[in-house]
Amino acid sequence: xxxxxxxxxxxxxxxxxxxxxxxxxxxxxxxxxxxxxxxxxxxxxxxxxxxxxxxxxxxxxxxxxxxxxxxxxxxxxxxxxxxxxxxxxxxxxxxxxxxxxxxxxxxxxxxxxxxxxxxxxxxxxxxxxxxxxxxxxxxxxxxxxxxxxxxxxxxxxxxxxxxxxxxxxxxxxxxxxxxxxxxxxxxxxxxxxxxxx
Amino acid sequence: xxxxxxxxxxxxxxxxxxxxxxxxxxxxxxxxxxxxxxxxxxxxxxxxxxxxxxxxxxxxxxxxxxxxxxxxxxxxxxxxxxxxxxxxxxxxxxxxxxxxxxxxxxxxxxxxxxxxxxxxxxxxxxxxxxxxxxxxxxxxxxxxxxxxxxxxxxxxxxxxxxxxxxxxxxxxxxxxxxxxxxxxxxxxxxxxxxxxxxxxxxxxxxxxxxxxxxxxxxxxxxxxxxxxxxxxxxxxxxxxxxxxxxxxxxxxxxxxxxx
Numbered sequence: 001x002x003x004x005x006x007x008x009x010x011x012x013x014x015x016x017x018x019x020x021x022x023x024x025x026x027x028x029x030x031x032x033x034x035x036x037x038x039x040x041x042x043x044x045x046x047x048x049x050x051x052x053x054x055x056x057x058x059x060x061x062x063x064x065x066x067x068x069x070x071x072x073x074x075x076x077x078x079x080x081x082x083x084x085x086x087x088x089x090x091x092x093x094x095x096x097x098x099x100x101x102x103x104x105x106x107x108x109x110x111x112x113x114x115x116x117x118x119x120x121x122x123x124x125x126x127x128x129x130x131x132x133x134x135x136x137x138x139x140x141x142x143x144x145x146x147x148x149x150x151x152x153x154x155x156x157x158x159x160x161x162x163x164x165x166x167x168x169x170x171x172x173x174x175x176x177x178x179x180x181x182x183x184x185x186x187x188x189x190x191x192x193x194x195x196x197x
Numbered sequence: 198x199x200x201x202x203x204x205x206x207x208x209x210x211x212x213x214x215x216x217x218x219x220x221x222x223x224x225x226x227x228x229x230x231x232x233x234x235x236x237x238x239x240x241x242x243x244x245x246x247x248x249x250x251x252x253x254x255x256x257x258x259x260x261x262x263x264x265x266x267x268x269x270x271x272x273x274x275x276x277x278x279x280x281x282x283x284x285x286x287x288x289x290x291x292x293x294x295x296x297x298x299x300x301x302x303x304x305x306x307x308x309x310x311x312x313x314x315x316x317x318x319x320x321x322x323x324x325x326x327x328x329x330x331x332x333x334x335x336x337x338x339x340x341x342x343x344x345x346x347x348x349x350x351x352x353x354x355x356x357x358x359x360x361x362x363x364x365x366x367x368x369x370x371x372x373x374x375x376x377x378x379x380x381x382x383x384x385x386x387x388x389x390x391x392x393x394x395x396x397x398x399x400x401x402x403x404x405x406x407x408x409x410x411x412x413x414x415x416x417x418x419x420x421x422x423x424x425x426x427x428x429x430x431x432x433x434x435x436x437x438x439x440x441x442x443x444x445x446x447x448x449x450x451x452x453x454x455x456x
Binding site for chain 1: 204205265269273275307308314322323355365369391393398399406409412
């Protein structure tokens with residue numbers, strides 16, 4: 001199947017509404033979880049859900065727009081990380097395409113892969129735009145690595161990886177649980193699920 | 198669309214409010230390139246901050262812009278100045294030393310530069326966000342030939358948010374009534390995630406079909422051009438300025454690469 005045919009098949013009106021709902025979910029779940037005071041954010045749960053259900057391009061679009069809209073709601077700083085959210089969606093979509101959302105340990109591997117791609121894009125933004133510090137608890141890791149004598153780049157890589165790995169694995173597992181719980185009638189709308197789920 | 202309350206937009210009648218959304222949008226990358234790439238100095242960043250804050254004052258959004266800038270940059274500064282001051286790898290000129298802790302000039306200079314650059318980009322983005330009604334941006338995008346689906350994705354999450362926030366409260370209350378303990382230890386709190394998140398997601402998904410049918414009925418996929426109730430004023434002068442912003446952005450990047 002050609003690329004444009006695949007896109008046409010992925011982006012039905014149903015998918016567009018799914019992406020809109022997922023963007024709202026990212027924002028609301030992110031706020032809900034911050035109340036629980038956990039070291040995770042879950043603010044990419046909608047993005048990864050869309051990626052599993054409707055493919056990498058829909059997932060990437062959901063991630064990108066989530067952070068842009070977030071920039072208009074809370075603070076424009078969120079918009080600076082929009083490319084990161086987009087890559088999370090694309091990476092999750094490809095993980096699902098190659099069958100990594102089939103059982104729990106494959107899902108953990110998918111979470112790790114997503115963390116790696118997340119770091120590839122997040123590290124340069126954090127390093128060059130923010131000088132390695134973003135004003136959150138994760139900065140203590142950066143400070144610790146710097147104190148150990150690592151250079152700024154190495155410290156930021158370690159920080160981004162450690163502060164995201166639990167979040168992305170837990171998010172991927174939650175998405176897997178939710179996709180399994182989807183009603184048949186709903187799941188049947190997404191041909192991609194036949195290979196992913 | 199009710200935007201105030203959900204987004205940061207501040208109602209107003211100023212010239213900046215009346216500017217075309219794209220004009221304000223194109224100013225952000227230009228500020229970013231000027232602050233970070235070429236000239237990329239503290240002086241350039243400070244000049245841009247003063248310029249943007251003056252524009253914000255003229256548009257009557259200075260109090261909000263000022264508040265958000267501080268709310269964003271203060272935590273950053275609190276982490277950045279000590280971490281880089283003490284630990285920046287390029288440190289070698291000690292400024293001040295007590296009990297084995299030494300504050301260095303290079304780290305402080307690096308942190309100060311980054312903070313000024315961030316403040317410049319932040320103030321330019323705030324000019325856009327605070328003075329542009331989301332509906333104006335969406336109308337402008339549609340008029341410029343962007344697909345209606347992108348316009349839908351930018352607009353509808355803003356409208357869904359309040360209802361979804363309400364539902365979050367209901368779900369939390371319902372699960373707590375069933376014995377969910379959101380004050381438990383960390384493992385207990387992780388375990389409380391699925392019963393909170395799954396109903397929210399499944400409930401939101403249940404509406405998708407109805408929304409999709411409603412959109413189809415209103416010609417969502419029709420390629421015929423639609424008339425918008427909102428008119429976004431534009432002018433030849435503004436179109437020229439936008440093109441200038443774009444050319445200047447590209448020029449500064451090329452200038453840096455070539456020289």
